[in-house]
Amino acid sequence: PRRTCCRAAPAMNCRAEVLEVSVEGRQVEEAMLAVLHTVLLHRSTGKFHYKKEGTYSIGTVGTQDVDCDFIDFAYVRVSSEELDRALRKAVGEFKDALRNSGSDGMGQISLEFYQKKKSRWPFSDECIPWELWTIKVNVVNLANEQERQICREKVGEKLCEKIINIVEVMNRHEYLPKMPTQSEVDNVFDTSLKDVQPYLYKISYQITDSLGTSVTTTMRRLIKDTLAL
């Protein structure tokens, strides 16, 4: 089911973290998945089950190890095929866009967590972001196998650093949306998955083409959705 479009509210009180990586073309997907999954591991809970008197219980989140094929690296992700598919789809699009953009190979992918605020008709709901992760990617081309081997290791080490950075941010215990009542849960969490419940999130990306201008896919989607109303 398509998410209802909400108009972007000004990004106030939204903390923003930026990570940068330099990778080979074939490492883009795994590197992005590693970062996105690590963030979502921390930003997903078990499914809520509301009971009477406003109490709720929480389901269980399983986890699993993922080995990268092109990077000497492994990471942990939430055990949810749906979530993995969603991330892979977004990362796949990003990778394709990067590849088609030309030789420059620079872009960024963003994972934004937001809350929905209902507005009265005729205004559509507002999306209020509260955390924004941006991964800036620089794609490099390597000349030979020796460099590729070194790149495998180095990118692996870099990703280790990124994971540590992400965990540092998570540990600050800064603003998190309040736990919602049953009627509000869809304004805070994505309840569409059957086994886990991440906070509401959206992924967008930007490719920097050779002229330095950026084509934002989010903008494109917003226009498309608006016209489709």
Add this chain to the structure above:
Amino acid sequence: AMDTDLSSQDRKDLDKFIKFFALKTVQVIVQARLGEKICTRSSSSPTGSDWFNLAIKDIPEVTHEAKKALAGQLPAVGRSMCVEISLKTSEGDSMELEIWCLEMNEKCDKEIKVSYTVYNRLSLLLKSLLAITRVTPAYRLSRKQGHEYVILYRIYFGEVQLSGLGEGFQTVRVGTVGTPVGTITLSCAYRINLAFMSTRQFERTPPIMGIIIDHFVDRPYPSSSPMHPCNYRAGEDNGAVYPSVEDSQEVCTTSFSTSPPSQCVFTVTKAHFQTPPPVVTDTLKVPVMGLAFSHQLSSSRLSYQPAALGVGSADMGYPVLFAGGFNAAHPHQLIGPGKEGGVPPIPSQPAHGTQADQERMCTPLDGVHYSAATPSSSEDTETVSNSSEGKSGSPHDFLETIFIRKVGAFVNKPINQVTMANLDIPFAMFAPKNVELEDNDTMVNPPDSPETESPLQGSLHSEGSSGSSTGNTHDDFVMIDFKPAFSKDDILPMDLGTFYREFQNPPQLSSLSIDIGAQSMAEDLDSLPEKLAVHEKNVKEFDAFVETLQ
């Protein structure tokens, strides 16, 4: 606040949380050093046995060791729980790799809600631990263990001892959680100098030869608590079958309330089982040890499956009783107490990469038989293939087996490295790579590689030996931490709503005023031809874009 002292119920809850948090911490760490990929399933219906809403298995030995070390106490100031991870080579040399410390300091947060905020933050901390245990150097080492070395763990309680980590060890903080009685801190100190050490004391024990599994059981260490391999056989002839300690069956049923917000109704009950009481654990498979299988890739899966009686039902909802009193379930499948009308978990195939796992085999040695008791459902093909291998083969069959493993992370180094290890230098395999070895490896020195400048030349080739620390100084890539204005209340003492109303009507932009407008207009007009040329060039792209809008 009127009552800042902890209510007795809160205190009890908090103590329980800390205790189970400590036990789960140990499980996560040891399981991360088993040498294999861990996979647990999400369950939308709470089973009641998953502390902190996370599916973390409980390996009985590990729980037993942790409880032994804690001896009924909880981490407190000066009394930290430490999990020491070390490496032991086939020659008998050992080296400490990491110390994971769960500490408590005096900084109290009296205002925090115990059975809500503390609980959720402990859950978050466990997730961080899952992530961090994969990024320290010992993880990769543990994935390659099996024939040249093994990874051991030791739990102790008291003062943290970091001296065995060598010079220049690094520390990574996993996280902290404030509670009304103190702040819990979880961190890891890890060795970065993997070369053989001169200051360390060698502990020369008889080398591992053949298949001496009980070599690792009950090793007498003079002054410290016994080391345990992260992957070893249990249920050996020594009869050390660890019973499920009674309160490992304590379940945590947490209900949270949203009305009023952030109130929590929390109950901890003994589980009421509708089916015969299962152990809240899992069965993992037994590893193979010993140099007899020197070509074997690290295949460490723990098993607590003595002679199995009876056949398990294919339906995973029903626990099966085994002779040893353990549950037979799918490996990596947590079975909780009887689900009350819960949806049977939908099998999720392990992620890509486990094709390789299916080809790894475990050899059941005499005394342990894998029976057909493993459920025959096709969901977990890993189990089936492993158990059937176990059934059919005698140890000798496996000597001729050739393993084909998907090339990817943690590829086993070629055999010529073993030659190095045979030199009588401890930890020779960790010495900086010898040039001669690498010459033979075409991956490292491909023939006729062209001399092209690569963008990575600057940053990659300036490092010394591989395996050096991650403290690069050539870092072009930094994490930029943006702290947007007004993100904290102490800068502007107003809440979001007030702020929004206050600043809703900013003054008009100066660029919209006439004279400046005219100036930029002129600039715009000048740049028009250039822009038009660009748009002309990209007309196909725009057309395609318009297509997508229709």
